Amino acid sequence: MAVLVKRGLVGELEAATTRARTKPRYELPRMENRPSLAVKEQAAVEAVRRGENPDPQAAFRAAKKGWLKKIDGNWTETPVNTTVAFVPNSFVRTASGSSPLARLLNAGEINPLMLAMRLYLRQNLMEARGVPVEDVRQHYHADVSEQLEQHPYRFVTLAQGRTWDVEDGSFDKSAISGRFNLENADFWRALRVLEHSHVVEWAVYTANGKPAGEYATGRPAKPGAVVRNGVIQVPAPESQAGRRAYAIFGAHEGLGADLAESMRHWQRANVLCAIEHASVPHTEGVGILRMTHRADTENTRAWWRQINAESRETGFFYSSVAEAIGVQVADISVTAACTSTAA
Structure with missing residues (x-):
């Protein structure tokens, strides 16, 4: 905490009485983001x-x-905006190793830390599953889309990027950087630091239907996996659905009956996949950004129960697919415990 005070990120308050001085008191400095005056x-x-x-x-x-x-x-x-973001204790202090805050301070740049605070401010786990996709999102396209023989289902793998105009190339993320009070280039540079520092992660969902515009996104449909710095997080509830889809496809293709080996192959391949109805004309993916450290509150626990239920519901659909196409895959779903750094 002394380092934060020294760098001006936290202000130390003077206690009014001697007894009150036994516990230090701090305040967050007001952040001025208005244009400077002539x-x-x-x-x-x-x-x-x-x-x-x-x-x-x-x-x-x-x-x-x-x-x-x-x-x-x-x-x-007009007074300065006093809106503050509440961050979990685990972001500031950890039992072992460096905390996310310490890692960001060691990076030597202020923008990643400020972006982290603004992401905490924008994050809405219950209603948006993270930071609203209207603010920032990751795009995926259907890399493989293969119908399971005569059955009315299609196995889909998702790869990063959306190609809207061939001449303009593809892009894998889009955002309204102004909502985070950063210039576009500064925003993406800061976000990369947060990704590499494991401060943020992407919850990837399928999104059905052709988007209305180049940067538009469909409504999240089925969970596929949680990706942190490019690597699928196996224990995450959303990842349970993705690896079950992979196991069903592997059993259908005769890639081996050994479930454990199938799961190891899925992890090594680091593939995002799902199974959809063949009648769905267009499937792509959307990544929802969220913070890896979350406060241990009833709201967080309710959200955790919600995404576990959502993943189980997808698992039930996949079980019906397995039965319909005549393959047997063991139930590999596990309800993970909710922690401040879960998923």
Whole structure:
């Protein structure tokens, strides 16, 4: 904590009484992200603070930048946004090794840490399964789409990237970087640091239906896996569905009856896969960004129960597929315990 205070990321408060000094108290500094003021605009703000009438033109320019506002014909100063993001204790302190906060500080850049805070602020596990896909998302296309003989099902593997216009090439992620108060290049650079530091992960779902636009995304349908820094996280509930789909396809193709060997092959191949109805005309994938460290709250536990139930429901569908195509695959689903760093 002393390092955070020294670097200005946390402010230490003075206790009013001697007894209160037995426990240190801290406050988060206010983050100023409004455009800086020109000399005349700053003078207008200072005039308002003194209760004087500012230069009208300078005041209007300062208002456009978010520093002033006019109420009932009178200029008043706009206070800094005091919205704060709450982060779990495990992000700051761990029982062993370096905490995510320490790793980001050691990286020597401020943008990854600030982006992590803003992602925590935007994350909504219960309603969006993570950070809303309208803010940031990862795109996948159907790399293999193979119908299971005469059966009305299709085995699909997902690979990163979406090709919308052949001349423009493909892209694997899209975002509205302005929602995180970062320039586009700074946003993607900071996000890469968070990925490499295992601070964030992607929950990959199938998305059925042709998207309406180049950067649009379909509604998440079936869970496929959780990917952290390019590697599938096997214990995650969403990954249970993906490896069951792989096991069914392997049994159907006669790739071996040894389930353990099939699972090892799935892990080595690091393949994202799903089984869909053959009647679905277009299947792709969407990655939902979420933080790897999560607070141990009732809301988090409710979300964890929700995604476990969602994965079991997909498993039930896959069981019906296995029965329909005449293969036997053992039930490999496991309900994982919810922890602050689960999945």
